[in-house]
Amino acid sequence: MNVRKAAATVRVDSQSSFPNRLCCGTCPAYELNLCRIASDAQSIDGRATPLEVRQTFHTVPARRIICREQDLHDSVPIICSGWAASVVLLSDASRQILSFLLPGDIVSTALLFEPRPHCLVEAITEVRYCTYKRTELKGILFNHPDLFEKLSRAWIEEKSRADQLIVDLGRRTADERIARLILNLSERLRIRGLLQTELMEMEFPLRQHHIADATGLTPVHVSKVLSEFRRNGLINISERSLKILDLAGFQRIANMR
């Protein structure tokens, strides 16, 4: 694992590994990007001294595990670039993906309060991420209620995505689940500036088995549904890239019920 340590004042934006496009929306990246934490903090207490926050940057190749469920972590990772997944393994080797992590996402807000992640986090593409010492990050959040407010929004979004997935898995068909997954991802990417909105086209590194693990289906069935979507001119996947050809039609499938 490639690790660079940097005990940087968070003011130094050039040390931040977030691409600029991440600093422009309402995504968790923006909310908790430590560059922001520094400047916000200053606007609160009016002092000029920048906060010292240790950041550590990591790069892992695709398929590598970022954190294990049984390990203890004294740091909180935030994805800088690439895609990852939180996944639960069952004893018969079947898997359930709880969520996909995109650039800017906190791996899990729970890690701010508890050293043990309750699921595995695995890189899908090559992933760069940045970790902060839990104690330091917590300290900052605690001293700055409005930052804390932002964290709580990230928390609420995390929970509400989980609730949404419960509904999808409990009450929707394979077609609906897959269409909704794709639309949710495209929306999250759009907010991050990672969707070509005119073309409705995005980088799409997921394998069909990832989609299967996320939607509670088998890879075989995912293949059949995607073929059907393609045949009906709804989407097009090629070269690790996905384009939504008929947005209205696709939404109709996703929102059914």
Add this chain to the structure above:
Amino acid sequence: MNVRKAAATVRVDSQSSFPNRLCCGTCPAYELNLCRIASDAQSIDGRATPLEVRQTFHTVPARRIICREQDLHDSVPIICSGWAASVVLLSDASRQILSFLLPGDIVSTALLFEPRPHCLVEAITEVRYCTYKRTELKGILFNHPDLFEKLSRAWIEEKSRADQLIVDLGRRTADERIARLILNLSERLRIRGLLQTELMEMEFPLRQHHIADATGLTPVHVSKVLSEFRRNGLINISERSLKILDLAGFQRIANMR
């Protein structure tokens, strides 16, 4: 709706509507019961003046809605007695229950930060609950880091139950889902002192359609699975009461995989 207002100092235990048995475990009731908040708070700052916290008590009959998803709420409800459910309605009138709420549960930790619940909360039995002004409750939590720590544990538990449900709905059979639901409920009741541990017997007000809505199945299929459980001598349900007859066997079904 029956409403009693009480601007009480939280020291006055007799005004608390929590039955004593709730104040003895590791359940959220204990963690956030405002009697505890008062005494803990004092042990922190060493002052003798009790905190003023407004509590409002409510009683609603079975089937009544406690809060609607579209409404705004400036208060945070905690269940005092009875069972409730958070449920999501779909446009074809099918329903998904996200979680059952038992005595002592905060209806949703998200309500501490956001006035809009993102799901419906519905009483299953007659429910007594108690609401606190969000701003007051937040203020207290913020000034007392160790109380805040307790809240964060309630958060983490809420999220981890949601994640567990995702895995159940995504990767487990009807038998497993139902068995796990019952075992989870029995464990939560045990912690609250609401399970007769020798007999493995508990009050069980759920209708089969509640079980269906929580497990993503149809009431018809739930009936068949429960009949099968009964036929195999695993459990017994009668008179709104459930007894686990063969705990080991039942756990074997639930933990499969």
Add this chain to the structure above:
DNA sequence: CGCTTCATTGATCAATCTCAACTCGCGTGG
């Protein structure tokens, strides 16, 4: 070149749903 991973497709199977009929207990109103 040969291995592995990924995706596709068809045939068959199994879990669960849908529909329908029926029972039981309960409350209500005549």
Add this chain to the structure above:
DNA sequence: CCACGCGAGTTGAGATTGATCAATGAAGCG
């Protein structure tokens, strides 16, 4: 007191969705 309707649960038959199994091909890679 009885008839009635209603909600809850049971049971069976048949339909449907998605899983399983198996064969095949294409792409990537040492």
